[in-house]
Amino acid sequence: MVWSLQTPSALTDSQFVQWSKLLEERTGIQLSAQQKTLLQSQVAMRMRELGCSDYNQYYQQVTDGLSGLMEWSILVDRLTVKETSFFRHRPSLEYVRRFIQNRINNRELQGSFDIWSVGCASGEEPYSLAMVANDCFELAALAPYYGVTAMDISNAALGQARTGVYATRKLEQLHPDEVARYFRRTDNGNFQVVEKLRDRVCFSHGNVTRIGSMPPVNMDVIFCQNLLVYFRRWLRRDILNAFAERLKPGGVLIIGLGESVDWEHPSLKRVVGTEVQAYIRDQRQE
Ligand SMILES: C[S@@+](CC[C@H](N)C(=O)[O-])C[C@H]1O[C@@H](n2cnc3c(N)ncnc32)[C@H](O)[C@@H]1O
The missing domain is CATH 3.40.50.150 (Vaccinia Virus protein VP39)
Known part of the structure; x- marks a missing residue:
């Protein structure tokens, strides 16, 4: 695997489809095309923490066996909206x-x-x-x-x-x-x-x-x-x-x-x- 300190580039449309499919399969959350930048910024932020600049490599890591599940449990927290308050409704x-x-x-x-x-x-x-x-x-x-x-x-x-x-x-x-x-x-x-x-x-x-x-x-x-x-x-x-x-x-x-x-x-x-x-x-x- 090639890890580097480079900032990940923009997600391509097909990478966006791949990542949003993974998110939907695993959480049910459906993203619209307008949420591409949001997904990209959250995935890229996590990749920077790991020193990884390639979305495809990171995708492999996240989908690979037990260690992938551990990484997913960190990533999913970044991808979900957690807005809430006491007595919200x-x-x-x-x-x-x-x-x-x-x-x-x-x-x-x-x-x-x-x-x-x-x-x-x-x-x-x-x-x-x-x-x-x-x-x-x-x-x-x-x-x-x-x-x-x-x-x-x-x-x-x-x-x-x-x-x-x-x-x-x-x-x-x-x-x-x-x-x-x-x-x-x-x-x-x-x-x-x-x-x-x-x-x-x-x-x-x-x-x-x-x-x-x-x-x-x-x-x-x-x-x-x-x-x-x-x-x-x-x-x-x-x-x-x-x-x-x-x-x-x-x-x-x-x-x-x-x-x-x-x-x-x-x-x-x-x-x-x-x-x-x-x-x-x-x-x-x-
Ligand atoms: C917007 S918050 C809503 C919080 C609270 N129910 C409220 O109304 O203020 C949505 C929460 O659902 C969680 N969530 C998203 N997908 C989920 C899933 N498939 N199973 C369980 N929780 C999920 C998120 O992590 C997030 O904390």
Whole structure:
């Protein structure tokens, strides 16, 4: 292999096709032709770190066996959009709050209350879900018998999420009482999510396009926002069908507004309203 300190040149159209195909096969993310510069800059940046100036050689390295998989796990972090924030879409989180409160009021809680945050990025979404659940359990003076499983394809994002440490500006969308109750200031001026919430959130690496090979789970809430939007329609549909299979009877699936316009499922009913895009699974046990 020829490694050098030269800056990689521009990606040719056929190299762009090759790289974007690899990205789509492995993550589901579909790039448009306009995103060529973005892909090129991220791949080239990683190649510069490795002292490699040839896209084809780097492609071989990334697709070569076990060592290729290790390199891919670094590259994929550079190629995915990880924009997120606490309470990014507050109406969806408030919907989860009402959903849990109804369960508590109707004495319908059975066993633990399980939430799945799919494409959790650096953790703001699953911690927001944990805050909402914790509020409900505390208000009802119940032991916090809930858990949030948070999954992402980026190991770097998961590493950051597990620390639960955020810069002050990341807390802007939170109400002051949420900050007061759920964060503590660190010695260097950042904020850390309090232990009682961190203990309820379990971060794990996973690829939503390989959901079929994951152990079956039964969730009360599946929350997946700002991820399906990167996928082709048929893939969104397949993933939504797989989510439907992983909901407990009466459970709810919440996606981002408009992330799927025409999907329906025989066991799920769309929640009426325009503020959230949610689907409730019927109560029948299958
Ligand atoms: C734009 S962020 C959305 C974060 C959060 N859900 C929100 O709405 O704020 C999308 C996240 O999905 C992750 N992701 C992309 N492809 C994925 C896949 N195939 N499986 C699991 N996570 C994936 C990315 O790493 C990124 O962290």
